[in-house]
Amino acid sequence: MxxxxxxxxxxxxxxxxxxxxxxxxxxxxxxxxxxxxxxxxxxxxxxxxxxxxxxxxxxxxxxxxxxxxxxxxxxxxxxxxxxxxxxxxxxxxxxxxxxxxxxxxxxxxxxxxxxxxxxxxxxxxxxxQTLRGRQSRPDCSMRDRLRLYIDAGRGLAAAHRQGIVHRDFKPDNVFVGEDDRARVGDFGLAHVLGEHDIELAEGSANALGSAERMTQTGEFLGTLGYSAPEQLRGDRPDARSDQYAFCVALWESLCGEKPYSGTTRDELLDAIQGAEPHQAARLPSRLRHALRVGLSAQPQRRHRHMEAVVELLERELNRPERMLRRTGWVAAALISLAGLASLWFAYQTTSPDCPLADELAATTATEQWAVFHEAHPSLAARFAVHVDKLEADARALCLAEDPARRQQLQALLRSLNRLSDYEPSRFPEFAREFEAALVAGPTRALSPEVEELVASTLEPLDIQAAHEQVIAASDEALAGVAETPVDRAELRLRRGRAYSVSAEYDLAVADFKQARRLAEISHDQERRLQANIESAKTLVMRSEELERGDVWIDNARAILAGSDELLLSPRRSALDEVEASFARREGDLELALSLQRRSVLRDILGGRTFDVVQRVVNLGNIYEQLGRPRAAENCHRAALTLEPEDPEALVNLGRLLVNETELLADPDEARRLLTKVLQSDRRDAHIAAAVSALQLEFQLDESVELERARRAELVELLAVGHPGTPTHVREGWVLVVYSYAATGDFGPDFDAALEVSLPLLSAEQQAELALNLATLASSTRPDIAARALAAAQSRLRDQAPSPARDQLLSDLQDAELELEPPATP
Incomplete structure (x- = not known):
């Protein structure tokens, strides 16, 4: 005690x-x-x-x-x-x-x-003596320094496990005994005493290496030069701040100077944010990368904990011995100078410096990875396996160069490093994008100029969903630096995707078509496959041009049949879903159901729960068309169990509840679902949500004001060309027309909506609209009803005779007669 x-x-x-x-x-x-x-x-x-x-x-x-x-x-x-x-x-x-x-x-x-x-x-x-004194001795080798700092790192890690933060780690606060074991001292003392000291990095040292100090009350606790950026800003330090100071001290010990210099806090912050660390070339690549992660300006980008840093340092310290043990002829090699030369050559061959592999390995040691693991442990475990495989591939590339594979690995590394750009709620989105890129394997490399454009500009814009900027940047590159067929294929693929989600379907398909042609010229099978799948998805699932889409589906199937693509590949699953959508729109619902089930099964067996959500939603839509609303509801609610905020699941469940009145036990639930979608950033789902929201108020007929507000919301989305499928746009304008008519608003806005909607309808659909308008407007505006009936009859007469067409003409004529005033006796 x-x-x-x-x-x-x-x-x-x-x-x-x-x-x-x-x-x-x-x-x-x-x-x-x-x-x-x-x-x-x-x-x-x-x-x-x-x-x-x-x-x-x-x-x-x-x-x-x-x-x-x-x-x-x-x-x-x-x-x-x-x-x-x-x-x-x-x-x-x-x-x-x-x-x-x-x-x-x-x-x-x-x-x-x-x-x-x-x-x-x-x-x-x-x-x-202090660690500063010990490391200044001429006989203190690099291996000695690593060993001593590993000792100090273990001490810090032990303190962190007890919830204790040092707050002022530096070599002056580490003591090396006669047993050559390093011990960290002065834990938390300054914090307890309420000090706010700034130590001058260039102060005059005493016998133990201490430096002069000056005190500025209310500033920050630590030592200028060793303090992390958050400490320099006056934020509360934590274990990651100790990690930063540790990496500064080790960098200084190995390189002879601190990584960043500055005599004031502002100068240091500027250097940390923008300058390259001093003397980086003096460090082995693995060690350099490990320290640079620990020196990240943002705490969440540093290693998860000190144990991870110590593990990397131990790996570096033990690296030569480990590799020597792997060679079966070590003893013979030590016998002669020639043997030593052979040993060195073997070591360099089996374990060359491979920064890309080291950087990939370090991605799982960051704070953000820990958050990822906490939010989705099974997904993070799966990704850890991916990273191990990618690291092994990267080390193989250091022995046998493959520019295309290297570019792909670098792109995957960038994706992993951008994990911190995603909120935990968006981790499934990150996972979906990463695994989609993981299965791709371009057979041709991009030029350095286009690779840099993709890395620095297009990838970040894709994450931000800045589609217009992607299009503009691709336009500029296609007119400038993109000279090779491979470069142009890649840029057209990226621009085509941006056009597709922006509902510029013709432009998207034109880009995909050119990308496919350019990929064929350069024998780039991977980009050729991507072009076919993207075009099929755009034509079938978005623009609903089935005849054109069918050709692209066949092309993609042929490419997959001749490839080594895995049976559970996400691209096979995606193509199954496109085919299911095609069959559903063609009316072959049993085939659609079979294909969609297969798509879901591929994802479940492949462990892609983030893709299953979309697949299950579409499975529910097929059940709805089959007249099985309860099964459809179960699918949508299952999707929301997997991803509670998924816009596709929200809008489809809301729409189902509106369409199937026996399921609509609580109108407020449908309102909540659809409002969530309208407040989300999924612009391509807004029109569908607004249509169902207006339809709900139209059917309930509870509040004219609420119906008008919903109608205004939908008109605004439709008028500005918000992205949406042709079906949703058509349904939207027709519903607006009905809403105006039902509330008796037969003014210019009604006329404008009617004028926009008619070209979107087939002759049969226009006839149905005219008949409904005759019912809604016969008593108040018979002139409008008569005009609509006459226009529908005129258009039907241009169609080829058929029983269905003749029946519709008869119905229109009957409705027109009912509008005439009764004959005078």
């Missing part, structure tokens, strides 16, 4: 510097007011001069008279305005916590107290 010992000293003297207190004692002894004695702090006798000092106080060798052992006593310098009673209580709490840090790489704290007003800590006595 830690006890506080206290004797008496006038408060005015206790608040002064330790040297003043010592002078006070000497004067009292000479005046005979107190007996001469060996200076003692509580039960500890000070023996010899001070062995260290710094801004927090002085350190003395001492002897514990109770436990009969040597210790180190730190006498903490008082600060003005410090209340000793509060300081004593805080120090007691901290000492109790620090005493729990029983670790071979941490200086142990034994005791704390206040003696004659002097605050002290009793600690383990480490006979040796």
């Amino acid at each position: 830690i006890e506080l010992a206290e004797q008496t000293m006038p408060e005015q003297i206790a608040d002064l510097d330790i040297e003043v207190q010592a002078m006070y004692d000497r004067v009292r002894t000479r005046l005979g007011l107190q007996p001469e004695r060996r200076e003692q702090i509580g039960r500890y006798e000070l023996r010899g001069p001070k062995i260290g000092f710094g801004g927090m106080g002085s350190v003395y060798r001492a002897f514990d008279t109770q436990l009969q052992r040597d210790v180190a006593i730190k006498l903490v310098s008082p600060r003005s305005l410090t209340r000793v009673d509060k300081l004593r209580a805080r120090l007691r709490r901290e000492a109790i916590v620090l005493a729990k840090l029983d670790h071979p790489n941490i200086v142990t704290v034994f005791d704390s107290g206040v003696d004659n007003g002097r605050v002290f800590l009793a600690m383990e006595l480490v006979d040796g």
Whole structure:
């Protein structure tokens, strides 16, 4: 148990510097007011001069008279305005916590107290020197430094596991004993004392390597040059701040200077944000990358924890021995100089520097990966397997160069590094995009100029869904740097996707067609397949041009049949879904159901739960068309169980509830579902949601004002050309016409909506609209009803005769007769 010992000293003297207190004692002894004695702090006798000092106080060798052992006593310098009673209580709490840090790489704290007003800590006595002094010795090799810093890293990691943050890690606060073991000291002391010290990095060093200090109250706690950016900004430090300071210290030890320089906080922040670290070329690539991750300006981009840093350093320290053990002829190699040369050659061949592999391996050691793992543990575990495979592929590329595969791996690495750009709710979206890129394997490499454009501009714009900017950047590149067929195919694919989601379907298909032609010219099978699938999806599922889409489906199927694509490949699943959509629109619902089920099954067996959501929603739509609304509802609710905020699942369940009145137990539920979609960033789902929202109010007929508000919302979306399928756009305008008619609003807005809707309708659909308008407008505006009936008859007469057409003409004529006033007797 830690006890506080206290004797008496006038408060005015206790608040002064330790040297003043010592002078006070000497004067009292000479005046005979107190007996001469060996200076003692509580039960500890000070023996010899001070062995260290710094801004927090002085350190003395001492002897514990109770436990009969040597210790180190730190006498903490008082600060003005410090209340000793509060300081004593805080120090007691901290000492109790620090005493729990029983670790071979941490200086142990034994005791704390206040003696004659002097605050002290009793600690383990480490006979040796600071890490700064140890690493400055000529015989301290790079391996020695790595080993010592691994010791210090283990100490930090142990403290972090106890929830303790150092806040001022630097080589001056690490002590190396005669056993050559490093121990981290001064844990949390400055925090307990409420200090806000700035230590000058270029201060004059003393025997133990301490630097001069200056104090700026209310600024930040730490040491300029070692403090993390968040500390420099005055934010609360955490374990990741210690990690940053650790990486600065190790970088300085290995390279001879800190990675970033600056004499003020602002200068340092500017350097950290924009400058390249100094002397980076002096470090091996693996080690360099590990430290640069730890030096990231954003804490969430650093390693998950100190254990990850220590593991990477151990791997680097043990790397040569590990590789030597792998070679079966080590003993023979050591016999002769030729053998040593062969050994070195073998090592370089089997384990060359491979920065790409190192960077891929480090992606799973970031803070954001930890968040990813916490939010989706099974998905993160699956991705860890992906990363291991990619790392192995990257190391193989270091032995046998493949430019196209290297570009793909670099793109996947960029995608993994952008994990921090996604909120946890969007991790499934990230997973979907990553695995779609993972299965792709372009057979031709891009030029350096276009590769840079894709990496720096187009990929970030895709993440932001900035489709217009993707189109503009692709336009500029196609007119400039994109000269090879491969470059032009890649840019047309990207521009085509942007056109497709922006409802510019003809332009999208034109780009996909050109991309396919360019891919064929350059024998790029991968981009050829992408072009066919994207075009089939656009034509069948978006623009609903089935005849054109059928050709692209056949082309994609032929390419897949002649490839080694896995049976559970997401592209096979995607093509199944396009074919199911085609069959559904053709009216072959049983075939559509079979294909869609197969698509869902591929995803489930392939572990792609993020793709299953979309597939299950479309399965529900097929069930709805089959007249099985309960099965459809189950599908949509299952999709929302997997992804509660998925817009496709929300809008389709809302639409189903509106269309199937026996399911509509709670109109407010449908309103909530559709409102969520309208408030989301899925612009291509807005029109469908607005149509169903207006239809709901139209059917309920509860509030004219609410119906008008919904109608205005839908008209605005339709008028500005919001993206939507032709079916949704057509249904939207027709519903607007009905809504105007039902509420008796037969003004210019009604006329405009009717004029826009008629060209979107087939002759049969126009006849149905005319008949319904005759019912709605016969009593108030028979002229409008008559005009609509006449236009529909005229258009039907241009159609080829058929029983259905003749029946419709008869119905229109009957409705027209009912509009005429009764004959006069």
